[in-house]
Amino acid sequence: MKTFDCDQVLSMIDDLVDEALDEHDRTSARSHLEACPSCRAEFQAATRLQAATRSLPRSTEPERDLWPGIAHRIEDRRVVRGEFERPPAVRPRRWWMAAAAAAILVVSVSLAYRAGLERGWPQTAATAPVESFYVRAAYGGPGTGLESARDQLRSSLDDRRDELSPETWSVVMENLLVIDNAIARIETAMADNPNDGRLNRQLATAYRQQINLLQRATRLPAEV
Amino acid sequence: MVIPLGSNRRPAMAGPMTHHSDVDSAGLVDRAIAGDVDAFEALYRQSVGRVHGLCLRMCGDRSLAEELTQEAFVRAWQKLPSFRGDSAFSTWMHRLTVNVVLGHRRSAGRRQNRETAAGEEWYSEGGATQERPGVSMDLERAIAGLPKGARTVFVLHDVEGYKHTEIARVAGMAVGTSKAQLSRARQLLRKALAS
Ligand SMILES: [Zn+2]
Numbered sequence: 001m002k003t004f005d006c007d008q009v010l011s012m013i014d015d016l017v018d019e020a021l022d023e024h025d026r027t028s029a030r031s032h033l034e035a036c037p038s039c040r041a042e043f044q045a046a047t048r049l050q051a052a053t054r055s056l057p058r059s060t061e062p063e064r065d066l067w068p069g070i071a072h073r074i075e076d077r078r079v080v081r082g083e084f085e086r087p088p089a090v091r092p093r094r095w096w097m098a099a100a101a102a103a104i105l106v107v108s109v110s111l112a113y114r115a116g117l118e119r120g121w122p123q124t125a126a127t128a129p130v131e132s133f134y135v136r137a138a139y140g141g142p143g144t145g146l147e148s149a150r151d152q153l154r155s156s157l158d159d160r161r162d163e164l165s166p167e168t169w170s171v172v173m174e175n176l177l178v179i180d181n182a183i184a185r186i187e188t189a190m191a192d193n194p195n196d197g198r199l200n201r202q203l204a205t206a207y208r209q210q211i212n213l214l215q216r217a218t219r220l221p222a223e224v
Numbered sequence: 225m226v227i228p229l230g231s232n233r234r235p236a237m238a239g240p241m242t243h244h245s246d247v248d249s250a251g252l253v254d255r256a257i258a259g260d261v262d263a264f265e266a267l268y269r270q271s272v273g274r275v276h277g278l279c280l281r282m283c284g285d286r287s288l289a290e291e292l293t294q295e296a297f298v299r300a301w302q303k304l305p306s307f308r309g310d311s312a313f314s315t316w317m318h319r320l321t322v323n324v325v326l327g328h329r330r331s332a333g334r335r336q337n338r339e340t341a342a343g344e345e346w347y348s349e350g351g352a353t354q355e356r357p358g359v360s361m362d363l364e365r366a367i368a369g370l371p372k373g374a375r376t377v378f379v380l381h382d383v384e385g386y387k388h389t390e391i392a393r394v395a396g397m398a399v400g401t402s403k404a405q406l407s408r409a410r411q412l413l414r415k416a417l418a419s
Contacts, residue, residue, distance in 0.1 A: 014403075014406065014407050014410060042414070045414045045417070045418060046410065046414060048417075049363075049410060049413055049414055049417065050382070052360060052363050052417075053363065053382045053383060055360065056360055056363065056364070056383060057277065058274060058277055058278075058383065058384070059273035059274050059276075059277045060273060060276055060277035060280055060281075061272070061273050061276065062272065062276045062289075062290055062293060063286075064290070066272065066276075066290055066293055066294050066297075067265060067268055067269075067272075069294050070268065070294050070297045070298055070301075071261065071265070073294070073298050074261065074264070074298055074301045075261060078259065080259050177258070177259055180259060181257075181259075181305060184301075184302055184303075184304070184305050185305050185306070187302045188302060188303045188305065188306045191299070191302070191303065
C-alpha cells in the first residue's frame with residue numbers, strides 16, 4: 001500500500017468525496033485519514049458540504065409573476081396570435097372566394113418559404129437598409145419600419161374581420177403562421193450568427209412577405 | 225396548406241434531469257410550436273421554478289435572475305421550432321437557460337456589474353421565498369459570494385449534476401480549468417461554512 005502525506009491527501013479530497021479514486025488510492029487515503037486528525041477534519045467538512053449541497057432545492061419560484069413580461073415580448077413579434085377558428089366545411093356560395101384567396105396567398109407564401117429554407121430567400125425585397133432593420137427586429141423595440149408596418153397592417157386586417165368569411169380568414173391566418181414559423185427559424189439561426197448578412201436579408205424578406213400578404217388580404221373584397 | 229408542425233415526437237425519456245411532467249409536455253410543445261401561446265404559458269408554469277432557481281444561483285442577483293428567466297423563455301419561444309424532442313423539454317430548457325446566463329456574462333454589458341460579488345444581496349432579506357433551515361441559508365449565501373468562475377462550475381457540477389466535459393463545452397473552458405474551479409469553490413465554501 002502506498003503512503004500519502006498530508007498535501008497529497010488534501011489534493012485528493014475532492015476525488016475522495018466524489019468516489020472517483022481507484023481502490024488502491026482510496027485505501028491508502030483512508031488509512032491516512034484514520035491517523036491524521038487535521039486531514040480527517042477537512043474530509044468531514046467536505047462530506048458535510050456535499051450533503052448540504054445535495055439537499056438544496058433546485059427550484060425557486062420568482063417573487064413576482066414573470067409571465068406577463070414574457071407574453072408581451074413574444075406576442076409583440078408574432079402576427080398570428082392565439083387560436084383562429086378552423087374553416088367549417090366550405091359552403092357552396094362562397095367556396096370560390098376562399099379558393100381564390102388560397103390560390104393567391106398559398107402560392108406566393110409556399111414558394112417564398114421553400115426558397116427561403118432551402119436555397120436562401122430571394123433578395124428582391126432587400127432594398128431597405130438591412131442593418132438598421134435588424135437592430136430593431138432583434139431587440140423588439142417599438143420599431144418603425146418593416147416590423148411596425150406589418151403590425152399596422154395586421155391591425156387593419158383585424159378591423160376587417162367581420163367582413164371576411166371564416167374560410168378566407170383561416171386561409172390568411174394559416175399563411176401568416178407559415179411565415180411566423182419561418183421567421184422563428186431564421187431568428188434561431190441568427191441567435192448563433194447575429195451578423196450573418198444572408199440571414200439578415202432572409203429576415204427582412206420574411207417580414208416583407210408578411211407585409212405583402214397582409215396588403216393583399218386587407219384589399220380582398222368584403223364577403224359578409 | 226403548408227403548416228410545419230413538430231413532427232412525431234418521441235416520448236420523453238426518463239433521465240436525471242427529467243421532470244415528472246415531461247410526459248405531458250410533448251403535446252404542449254407541439255402546440256406551442258404551432259403558435260399557441262396558452263400552451264407555451266403552461267410550459268412556462270411547469271418549468272419557471274427550475275429556470276429561475278438556476279438563474280438565481282448562477283448570478284446571485286435577484287432582479288438580474290428575473291430578467292434572465294424572462295430572456296430564457298423568450299429565447300425558448302423563438303427556438304422552439306428547433307427543439308427536436310430527443311431530450312425532455314425540461315432538459316432542453318435547462319441547457320438553453322445555462323446558455324442565456326453564460327451568454328449574458330460574455331456580452332459584458334454594463335449589467336454584468338450587477339452580479340453580486342459579496343453574496344449579500346438576495347439572501348439578506350431572510351428567506352423571502354420560504355422557510356429555509358440555517359445551514360442551507362448559510363450555504364446559499366456562501367455560494368453567492370463565490371467568484372463568478374468558481375460559482376458557475378460549482379452550481380453546474382455539484383448542484384445541477386453536469387459533468388466536467390459538459391461544463392467545459394458550454395462555458396468554453398478546458399476540462400482541467402473546470403476541475404480546478406470546482407476544487408477552489410469547494411475549498412472556499414468549506415472555509416466559509418466553518419467560520
Ligand atoms: Zn494529514
